Amino acid sequence: MNINFEKPDLMTSALIEIDVQNDFCPGGALAVAEGGKVIAPLNEIARRFAAAGAPVIATQDWHPAGHCSFASTGKKTAEGEVLWPDHCVQGTAGADFHRDLDLAPVTLIVRKGFRPAIDSYSAFFENDRKTATGLAAYLNGLGVKTVYLGGLATDYCVFFSAMDAVKLGFTVYLLQDAVRGVNYPEGSVEKALDTMKSAGVVMA
Ligand code: VGL
Ligand code: ZN
Secondary structure: OOOOOOHHHHOOEEEEEEOOEHHHOOOOOOOOOOHHHHHHHHHHHHHHHHHOOOOEEEEEEOEOOOOOOEHHHOOOOOOOOOOEOOOOEOOOHHHOEOOOOOOOOOOEEEEEOOOOOOOOOOOOEOOOOOOEOOHHHHHHHOOOOEEEEEEEOOOOHHHHHHHHHHHOOOEEEEEEEEEEOOOOOOOHHHHHHHHHHHHOOEEO
C-alpha cells in the first residue's frame, strides 16, 4: 500500500477494519473469495495508525443462534432481503477474528448484529437504519473527521459502513487493496463501488 498518510491527517483519522472474521475467510461459513487477502494490508496500515496514536476500530458480526438473517430460520424473505447461512454466531470459532489479524493496534472492538430480530451490516447503524452501534459517538468524541475503511465484505458491511460514514459527515476513504466482496447477487460488488463513488467515497 503506498498511501501517504500525512501526520496532521492522522491526528483526525481513524482506521475501521470491518468483520475480518473466520466465517468470512476461506473455509468459513460465509467465505468471501480471497477474504484473507485483506489482512496483510490492514495490519500494515493499522501499525502505522497506532504509531501515530490514531484510533483503529475492528468490527465483529456477532449474531445470536437463530438470528433473523439466517436462512435456517426458514422465514419468508422480504423484497430485496438476502438471507445467509448461519455465520458469526456469538462465541463460536467462526465469529473470532482471523488469527493473522493484528489486534495489538486495535483501540475499540464494535460488535453488531447481536439483536435477534434486526440484522446489522453497517458499523454505525443496524439495518433498521436508526439503532446506533455507538461508533459515531466514539469517533466524534475523539475528534475524528476522516475514516479509512477496509475488510469484508465490499458489497455488504463495508458498503453500508461507508455510506453511513458519508451521511454522518466523515471524509471516507475506501482501501481498495484491503477489501473483498461476496458478489451475491452477481454484480453487487461493482454496484456497491459505483454507489460509493457517487456518494463521495474516495478510492484509495
Ligand atoms: C456480512 C453478510 C451477512 C458482512 C455480514 O460482513 O459483509 N455479510 N453478515
Ligand atoms: Zn451477518
